[in-house]
Amino acid sequence: MELTVNGETYEAKEAESVAALLEEMGIGGRAVVVVLNDEVVPASSRSARGLREGDRVDLFRLVGGG
Secondary structure (H helix, E strand, O other), rough: OOEEOEEEEHHHHOOOOOOHHHHHHHOOOOEEEEEOOOOOOOHHHHHOEEEOOOOOEEEEEEEOOO
């Protein structure tokens, strides 16, 4: 399935949910904010949130600082 991830075309192999996409990309355990088609997806909903061909996904890492 072809998605747009952070502005780049990404060919997802078996990612049927947001959580599966993060695992496929190797960032499943990291603290990230996921925006799917301009809507923030809470961490608690990522397993249930499905993906479709052409979806836009933006990933933002949380960075601490002072």
